[in-house]
Amino acid sequence: MNKYFISLEIKEFFRSPRFAKRLFVKIITFIAYLYFSALAIMFGIGAYYGVKEELPDENVLLFGSRYLMYFFFVFFVLYLFFNPSPSLKVRSLMILPIKKKKILNYFLLKLHLNYLSFFSLLAFITYTIVLFFNEDSSIGVVAWLLSVLAVIFSLVFIAYLAEKSYLFIAIVLFLLGTIIGLKHYGYLDITAISGDLFYSVYLAPWKVIFFVIGLCAVFYFTYHSILSRFYIDGAMRLKTEKVMDVKLNWLDRFGTTAVFLKNDIRMIIRNKRPRNAALFSFYFLFYGFWVFNLSGDSITGNVFKELFGGMLITGGFLFNFGNFVPGWDSEYYRLFMSQNVKYRQYLESKWWLMSGSVIFFLILSLPFLYFGLGKYLLILALAIFNIGFNSYLVLVGGVFNDNPVRLNEKVRAFQNSGGFNFKTMILGILRLIIPILIYYFAKKYFSAKIGLMMLFIIGVIGLLLKSIIMEYIEGLYVKRKYSLLESFAKEE
Amino acid sequence: MLEINNLKKQYGNTVVLNIPELTIPDGQSFGMVGNNGAGKTTFFNLILDLIRPTEGYILNGGIKVSENENWKFRTSAYLDESFLIGYLLADEYFYMLGDLRGWNKKEVDGFLVQFSELFNGEILGNKKYIRDLSKGNQKKVGVVGALIGNPELILLDEPFANLDPTTQMRLKKLLLKIVKDEKKTVLISSHNLNHITDVAERIVVLEKGEVIKDIHTNDETLKELEEVFAVIM
Numbered sequence: 001m002n003k004y005f006i007s008l009e010i011k012e013f014f015r016s017p018r019f020a021k022r023l024f025v026k027i028i029t030f031i032a033y034l035y036f037s038a039l040a041i042m043f044g045i046g047a048y049y050g051v052k053e054e055l056p057d058e059n060v061l062l063f064g065s066r067y068l069m070y071f072f073f074v075f076f077v078l079y080l081f082f083n084p085s086p087s088l089k090v091r092s093l094m095i096l097p098i099k100k101k102k103i104l105n106y107f108l109l110k111l112h113l114n115y116l117s118f119f120s121l122l123a124f125i126t127y128t129i130v131l132f133f134n135e136d137s138s139i140g141v142v143a144w145l146l147s148v149l150a151v152i153f154s155l156v157f158i159a160y161l162a163e164k165s166y167l168f169i170a171i172v173l174f175l176l177g178t179i180i181g182l183k184h185y186g187y188l189d190i191t192a193i194s195g196d197l198f199y200s201v202y203l204a205p206w207k208v209i210f211f212v213i214g215l216c217a218v219f220y221f222t223y224h225s226i227l228s229r230f231y232i233d234g235a236m237r238l239k240t241e242k243v244m245d246v247k248l249n250w251l252d253r254f255g256t257t258a259v260f261l262k263n264d265i266r267m268i269i270r271n272k273r274p275r276n277a278a279l280f281s282f283y284f285l286f287y288g289f290w291v292f293n294l295s296g297d298s299i300t301g302n303v304f305k306e307l308f309g310g311m312l313i314t315g316g317f318l319f320n321f322g323n324f325v326p327g328w329d330s331e332y333y334r335l336f337m338s339q340n341v342k343y344r345q346y347l348e349s350k351w352w353l354m355s356g357s358v359i360f361f362l363i364l365s366l367p368f369l370y371f372g373l374g375k376y377l378l379i380l381a382l383a384i385f386n387i388g389f390n391s392y393l394v395l396v397g398g399v400f401n402d403n404p405v406r407l408n409e410k411v412r413a414f415q416n417s418g419g420f421n422f423k424t425m426i427l428g429i430l431r432l433i434i435p436i437l438i439y440y441f442a443k444k445y446f447s448a449k450i451g452l453m454m455l456f457i458i459g460v461i462g463l464l465l466k467s468i469i470m471e472y473i474e475g476l477y478v479k480r481k482y483s484l485l486e487s488f489a490k491e492e
Numbered sequence: 493m494l495e496i497n498n499l500k501k502q503y504g505n506t507v508v509l510n511i512p513e514l515t516i517p518d519g520q521s522f523g524m525v526g527n528n529g530a531g532k533t534t535f536f537n538l539i540l541d542l543i544r545p546t547e548g549y550i551l552n553g554g555i556k557v558s559e560n561e562n563w564k565f566r567t568s569a570y571l572d573e574s575f576l577i578g579y580l581l582a583d584e585y586f587y588m589l590g591d592l593r594g595w596n597k598k599e600v601d602g603f604l605v606q607f608s609e610l611f612n613g614e615i616l617g618n619k620k621y622i623r624d625l626s627k628g629n630q631k632k633v634g635v636v637g638a639l640i641g642n643p644e645l646i647l648l649d650e651p652f653a654n655l656d657p658t659t660q661m662r663l664k665k666l667l668l669k670i671v672k673d674e675k676k677t678v679l680i681s682s683h684n685l686n687h688i689t690d691v692a693e694r695i696v697v698l699e700k701g702e703v704i705k706d707i708h709t710n711d712e713t714l715k716e717l718e719e720v721f722a723v724i725m
Contacts, residue, residue: 256591256592258591259588259591259592262588263577263580263588266579266580266584267579270579270621271579331574331577331578332574332575332576332577332578333574334540334542334571334574334575335574335575335576335577337540337541337542338540338541338542338564338567338568338569338575339564339589339592339593340561340564340565340567340592340593341564341592342561407578407579408578408579408623482542482543482544485542485543486543489574
């Protein structure tokens, strides 16, 4: 029976309507897998030798055991965020003459076939092998590995049962924060507990039985909880969401553009993919802490880091969202194209949305003033550059990106390649290189301030020339209308 | 008036639509029947400038659809679910279309009153996204949406499919009202010969992309159509 399942998977991969077109993307993705696999292996090796050399007094395995708890937290949160449940495809198997238990076993197995689990296993197995041959070829090391794997498998089941609610993720993050806080202030050392727990398995290998029993319990519970609800109105149901309503009448002053603006805002808050893209933009806000050289108060340090960070702080949404314009509207593009609106109004609303987000993040980034006026001026200049330059570049990129976006499906980790083709890639690179070149040379021959001034001025010029530039972009979209319509009509 | 001139659509060597000449005068209710793959949807897509003709052109109210967008002011359509916006409530969808066609909320509300029977209390004020409605209710939303804003030309692809018998009757009544009382030009495609002969005053049969029959509806039409489809291979 399994061979049917496998052959279905293979056909799904090769018969995807954009297979040939996206072969390039597939190859790139494949290289990315190799890269991450290599990273995972290196992590496994490094975790051994790194500790060995840097902290010669430490017991390597005890040290690793201590930090396992953090790894599990990160793994769990990433898994909750990125791994879509395969329930949709299972629905179509349910009407076939296949025993439920068989489908369920396949389904539960599929839960573990994800990149996150794969890379984790790779890292831990490598780590154990290195340890086994260099340190201690005892059964304890193997038992230790088994206990770690048992926890990883259990976490995957728990993550599925948790149904990926945002509340649940918030609780997990809160717990993590609390634990780190408790450790920081010395009330409770989670690493010590984690260390004791896993190291004790090494010392007394028979204790691995507890982990295996735990895994079996979680498996048994998951299995039966799904089996009893294995109906399309039970565990496999397509959820009807509660309506999220917001008052958007205040947007009406924008005229026809408001119609699209309102629609875009509703699209973002009511669909999984755009909602995640928007939420993710907040993450870029925190880039600031990473990129700015927090010690100095003048604009110092690495040109690339500064610009990159400065641009992303206010431009997170601009890039996250903008890269998939007009794909966001692919599901009903035919409706838009047969309404009595001009492309211009459609594009205008996207521009306003993106520019509005830049201003929004500019305000949110006010706390960076704490690190000095220079830092904030950098953010401000780049915000204007984002509005007056990058926003157009993003829209131009969109016209070449004819991949439809399925709004209500989560992005899979490593498959977020929807906005990926040669032209968009080149435009994406331009987006980074142009400001860096301008800033770099200005800084080299004049000063950093002049560099910022120039970016600021380019942004202002872009703003002044908005109607001319938008007219040009509109022309591009009009020209590509039919091929966009055709690609959007194809189901991914 | 909708004028088709030497219209041809070809994919590779396959001709999917070839209509040398066809004129649909204002106020006519125009029905289109044909088996799957006969070219009905292609024809609608061409009228809406969603695909480009290989040859020829379409004049909608004297405007060449592939060159000037002003035909959009007088035209509306509901072809399939891709004309719906899944994450909106039905009310929001209607208001949005109203906005685009110059109707405010009040006007839209006033217009929707007449559909209360058709909606059967399941569409308006229902806190459900359009994507979560049943197929039949989605169709109702789409068809009514296409009527908003007083368009002169209305295109409906298979409006009766997926609807329950009661709704089919109600929809037929509604379309007849639009055609007879409001003098709109309506293009309808359907696989249901009964309904189409009731609603359309002129029926064209498409087969393999070509018009093989052009009938002004009379008492004999249904029989005539049944005979046509009995012999098509």
